[in-house]
Amino acid sequence: MSGAPDGxxxxxxxxxxxxxxxxxRWVDARSGATWDLVDPGRGVAIDRVAFGDADDARAAVxxxxxxxxxxxxxxxxxxxxxxxxxxxxxxxxxxxxxxLSAEESxxxxxxxxxxxxxxxxxxxWFAAEGARAYGRIVPARVPTRRIxxxxxxxxxxxxxxxxxxxVYNVVRSWAAALAAGCTVVGRPSELTPRSxxxxxxxxxxxxxxxxxxxxxxxxxxxxAQAFLDDPRVRKIAFTxxxxxxxxxxxxxxxxxxxxxxxxxxxxxxxxxxDVDVPEVARQAATWKLRNAGQVCVSPQRFLVxxxxxxxxxxxxxxEVAALHVGHAFETGTQVGPLVTDRHRERVRDLVARSVAAxxxxxxxxxxxxxxxxxxxxxxxxxxxxxxxxLTDEVFGPVLPVQPFRDLDQALRLANATEYGLAAxxxxxxxxxxxxxxxxxxxxxxxxxxxxxxxPEAPFGGVKGSGMGRESGAEGLAEYQELxxxxxxxxx
Ligand code: NAD
Numbered sequence: 001m002s003g004a005p006d007g008x009x010x011x012x013x014x015x016x017x018x019x020x021x022x023x024x025r026w027v028d029a030r031s032g033a034t035w036d037l038v039d040p041g042r043g044v045a046i047d048r049v050a051f052g053d054a055d056d057a058r059a060a061v062x063x064x065x066x067x068x069x070x071x072x073x074x075x076x077x078x079x080x081x082x083x084x085x086x087x088x089x090x091x092x093x094x095x096x097x098x099x100l101s102a103e104e105s106x107x108x109x110x111x112x113x114x115x116x117x118x119x120x121x122x123x124x125w126f127a128a129e130g131a132r133a134y135g136r137i138v139p140a141r142v143p144t145r146r147i148x149x150x151x152x153x154x155x156x157x158x159x160x161x162x163x164x165x166x167v168y169n170v171v172r173s174w175a176a177a178l179a180a181g182c183t184v185v186g187r188p189s190e191l192t193p194r195s196x197x198x199x200x201x202x203x204x205x206x207x208x209x210x211x212x213x214x215x216x217x218x219x220x221x222x223x224a225q226a227f228l229d230d231p232r233v234r235k236i237a238f239t240x241x242x243x244x245x246x247x248x249x250x251x252x253x254x255x256x257x258x259x260x261x262x263x264x265x266x267x268x269x270x271x272x273x274d275v276d277v278p279e280v281a282r283q284a285a286t287w288k289l290r291n292a293g294q295v296c297v298s299p300q301r302f303l304v305x306x307x308x309x310x311x312x313x314x315x316x317x318x319e320v321a322a323l324h325v326g327h328a329f330e331t332g333t334q335v336g337p338l339v340t341d342r343h344r345e346r347v348r349d350l351v352a353r354s355v356a357a358x359x360x361x362x363x364x365x366x367x368x369x370x371x372x373x374x375x376x377x378x379x380x381x382x383x384x385x386x387x388x389x390l391t392d393e394v395f396g397p398v399l400p401v402q403p404f405r406d407l408d409q410a411l412r413l414a415n416a417t418e419y420g421l422a423a424x425x426x427x428x429x430x431x432x433x434x435x436x437x438x439x440x441x442x443x444x445x446x447x448x449x450x451x452x453x454x455p456e457a458p459f460g461g462v463k464g465s466g467m468g469r470e471s472g473a474e475g476l477a478e479y480q481e482l483x484x485x486x487x488x489x490x491x
Contacts, residue, residue, distance in 0.1 A: 185233075
């Protein structure tokens with residue numbers, strides 16, 4: 001953590017590992033390979049972590065398979081105690097953990113801390129939910145028979161996750177899987193592995209027996225293939241791009257490995273004319289720029305009723321211009337960098353092609369001339385249908401505005417995407433809002449609300465945004481198999 005920007009020197013370094021956790025031991029990669037982590041806010045290497053391959057992934061699966069028998073047979077309350085203790089472990093170190101995650105992901109410190117506290121919420125919620133795996137008695141057709149449906153943990157679960165929420169993407173799968181009685185092997189993004197190491201450390205030091213939680217870092221395709229090839233891995237929970245999701249599905253078609261796919265989004269926001277325009281513009285700027293727009297449920301396309309589109313565009317441009325862009329550790333930072341230079345190039349290209357197609361830049365529209373991978377918060381108007389900032393998942397600080405005249409047009413534009421994760425509706429007319437909710441082809445719809453994510457409700461998408469759900473009672477069920485038991489010969 002040396003060489004951090006002004007205002008950060010002297011901060012207590014988090015006591016976390018840079019190695020992988022396999023079978024209860026912190027280990028280097030078997031090959032000895034390492035990976036240099038980069039601070040996206042400065043564009044310089046900051047740390048070195050273990051970088052393994054398929055051999056390390058197999059060793060972790062061995063450990064998880066060995067630990068499964070003991071962990072799955074514990075009463076769920078005992079498993080819950082470990083999850084609760086891990087939440088306490090995190091709360092006691094939340095500031096240090098936030099620095100660790102903010103530095104490797106680039107997100108502002110406050111957002112990183114909120115993410116760790118949300119991890120605590122997932123751990124405590126699933127600690128209790130694990131004990132509610134009731135099962136069912138099915139009334140039988142014959143009096144001498146009894147039929148039970150028992151939920152059982154599915155077995156070893158491998159997780160492969162994206163960098164944008166280096167803790168949340170991991171914990172929502174791990175908390176549910178562990179509560180259900182599964183053991184886990186996590187393979188976080190190579191861009192942000194320390195956060196996952198720290199989460200594993202929280203569980204390890206809070207009483208998770210050796211092998212119950214394992215975390216490896218390294219070669220993405222090689223490790224994924226090792227998971228697919230191993231029949232003891234009963235599920236791969238993946239959070240990331242549709243591109244990699246399809247690769248996994250292709251691989252799983254040969255091994256029949258169960259997949260959970262939390263993929264990309266391209267969320268429309270329908271803004272009706274009866275809203276408080278300046279207030280919605282203020283909220284829109286804040287939520288659009290969370291994590292510099294690198295959020296799967298980020299409000300992406302703003303479909304604004306023509307009567308207020310001009311007022312909204314001007315108000316939102318002013319709000320966006322006033323946001324403080326800076327390093328994660330700088331006091332007052334509201335918007336951080338993009339995660340890599342490559343990703344920034346991608347965003348720059350999407351904007352350039354949209355402008356070439358006719359979009360007008362109202363605010364921003366360029367990379368920032370400073371260290372790190374910063375792109376200016378950007379507002380675009382007159383964005384033609386089919387422009388790349390509308391059709392592609394931008395995953396950046398770009399806010400295109402499109403006017404609409406009536407609900408049919410708004411819904412046609414909103415649904416004109418391969419994705420179906422989150423959508424937003426801002427308005428107060430009961431009938432119009434209900435009609436919009438009914439017509440949106442998305443897994444989650446937020447009405448006058450900007451955060452469709454919480455441990456107790458199902459999270460996930462339709463269409464190209466994936467399959468399965470994380471969180472909520474449904475999220476627990478994703479890590480259980482049902483065993484139907486027929487008992488005959490009863491009197
Ligand atoms: P990505 O698909 O490139 O990477 C995701 C993970 O897959 C990383 O750990 C990466 O190392 C790994 N990976 C890369 N190539 C692989 C391969 N050939 N085989 C197996 N694993 C491989 O995605 P990203 O750029 O890291 O993340 C951004 C994407 O994630 C966006 O599309 C975003 O919407 C999505 N996302 C979705 C959710 C959700 O809950 N739906 C949450 C967060 C992010």
